[in-house]
Structures are given as structure tokens and as C-alpha cells.
Amino acid sequence: MPGFKEKLTFQIQEDEEDDKINLSLNQVIMIGALVAALVIGVGLLCFYIPDRSCGQDDIIGVPTSDPQKGKTTPRATTEGSESTTPTAFVPSSDPQNVKTTPRATTEGSESTTSTASPSGPWPGRLTTAVMPESYELFLKPYIYDDDVPSGKAKFTFDGIVTIRVRCNNATNRITLHAVDITIHTIKVFMVGDTVDMYESDLEEKEYEFLHIELNDELVVDGVYDIEIDYLGQLNAGLSGFYRTSYLTEDGTIV
Numbered sequence: 001m002p003g004f005k006e007k008l009t010f011q012i013q014e015d016e017e018d019d020k021i022n023l024s025l026n027q028v029i030m031i032g033a034l035v036a037a038l039v040i041g042v043g044l045l046c047f048y049i050p051d052r053s054c055g056q057d058d059i060i061g062v063p064t065s066d067p068q069k070g071k072t073t074p075r076a077t078t079e080g081s082e083s084t085t086p087t088a089f090v091p092s093s094d095p096q097n098v099k100t101t102p103r104a105t106t107e108g109s110e111s112t113t114s115t116a117s118p119s120g121p122w123p124g125r126l127t128t129a130v131m132p133e134s135y136e137l138f139l140k141p142y143i144y145d146d147d148v149p150s151g152k153a154k155f156t157f158d159g160i161v162t163i164r165v166r167c168n169n170a171t172n173r174i175t176l177h178a179v180d181i182t183i184h185t186i187k188v189f190m191v192g193d194t195v196d197m198y199e200s201d202l203e204e205k206e207y208e209f210l211h212i213e214l215n216d217e218l219v220v221d222g223v224y225d226i227e228i229d230y231l232g233q234l235n236a237g238l239s240g241f242y243r244t245s246y247l248t249e250d251g252t253i254v
Contacts, residue, residue, distance in 0.1 A: 159228075186227070
């Protein structure tokens with residue numbers, strides 16, 4: 001077939017002269033898929049590899065070894081706050097280093113917040129300036145309507161406590177625990193004496209403290225009586241002096 005050979009030879013020569021390469025459909029598809037895979041791979045690398053700034057280590061805010069280039073950047077904080085190093089909040093054993101700030105509280109009392117020097121024990125512990133030796137406690141609860149006298153409220157109680165303490169260190173302040181009570185009167189006497197040493201009192205709600213200020217220092221090894229007349233609440237919180245109830249078989253609440 002001389003005509004066919006001449007036509008084929010002419011086609012190949014023409015393609016070579018025009019610098020053209022003929023590709024099959026499968027080859028075109030494979031090349032296109034390869035190009036798409038390369039584009040996707042480069043995009044993923046750009047997305048997942050973090051951008052590093054010059055002169056900064058991997059850890060955020062840590063400066064480089066070069067002090068001229070490295071700068072410490074504070075960490076991001078919530079709005080209205082700044083990142084700082086915490087300082088322990090503990091008082092000194094010296095009462096002169098402890099300051100109290102008045103804060104509103106229940107009627108007839110004043111609350112304070114402690115600010116102390118960074119040394120000494122945890123501020124929530126009672127001091128050892130005085131140590132209790134005995135307690136005498138009188139409580140009169142008002143549970144039923146018929147029991148409530150004029151001027152009193154149901155589910156309250158009157159309380160009187162006498163605490164006998166011994167002085168270990170000379171001090172003009174006695175600190176006790178007290179919470180959810182309204183104090184009427186406080187008296188402090190040296191045993192065998194009738195002079196009342198009470199001057200004022202402060203409540204510190206944060207640690208449930210009652211600070212009793214005296215008009216004179218307690219004597220070391222001296223024994224003193226602290227008398228407190230107060231009003232309390234019979235709450236339903238199952239703590240302290242509380243109230244509770246139950247149902248009888250006939251459905252009555254007792």
C-alpha cells in the first residue's frame with residue numbers, strides 16, 4: 001500500500017517539523033492528576049507548618065540566647081487582666097504587719113479583709129496568743145409559734161457563751177471563729193477581777209474570724225473569761241445549730 005506509507009511518513013515528518021508531541025487520553029489524565037496532587041500537597045504544607053519569626057524560640061514568650069534580639073512577650077490574658085507572677089498571701093507573726101479594711105456586713109458588726117506580709121503561716125489559722133480551756137454554752141431556740149416572744153423571730157435562737165482562755169503571749173487582740181450570728185454584747189474579764197477589758201470587735205468574713213480588741217494587754221499565763229451574748233439562725237443547711245423535719249405516717253410534718 002504505497003499510498004498509506006507515503007501518508008504516514010508525511011504525517012510524522014510534519015509533526016517533527018512542527019515540534020509537536022501527540023499524547024494519548026490516558027497520558028493526559030495522569031499528568032493532570034499529578035499536577036493537582038502537587039498543588040494540594042503544597043497547600044497542606046503551607047497550612048500546617050507554622051510560620052516562625054526570626055529571633056524567637058519554639059516556646060511562646062521565651063527569648064533567644066541573644067539578649068539584643070530576644071524579647072519576652074507577655075502571654076495573652078482575658079479582657080481587663082494582665083499576666084503577672086502570683087505572690088503568696090500569708091501574714092506575718094507580727095500583728096503590726098497585718099492591716100484590716102472595713103467591709104459591710106450584718107447589722108452591728110464590721111467585716112475586714114486581711115492584707116499581710118509574705119511570711120508566716122496561712123492566714124486562716126487562729127493565733128496561739130490565747131488558748132481555750134473551757135466553754136459554757138446556753139442556747140434557747142424558737143421553733144414553734146407559741147415559743148416566739150415579742151421582738152424575736154421563728155427559727156432563731158438566743159445564745160450566751162463563756163469561754164475561758166489562758167494567755168500565751170501578751171496581746172491586746174483575741175481572735176475567735178464566728179459565723180452567721182448577730183452579736184449583742186462582748187465582755188472580757190480576768191478571772192477574779194471585775195474590770196471589763198473589751199473595747200471593740202471586727203468580723204473578717206473571709207476566714208469567719210471575730211477579732212476582739214482590748215483596751216489593755218493580756219498578761220502571759222493570765223486566765224480570762226470571754227462572755228458573748230448573741231442571736232443565731234436555725235438554718236436548714238445541716239451545719240452548726242440547724243433545724244430539720246420529717247413526715248409522720250399520717251403525713252404530718254414534724
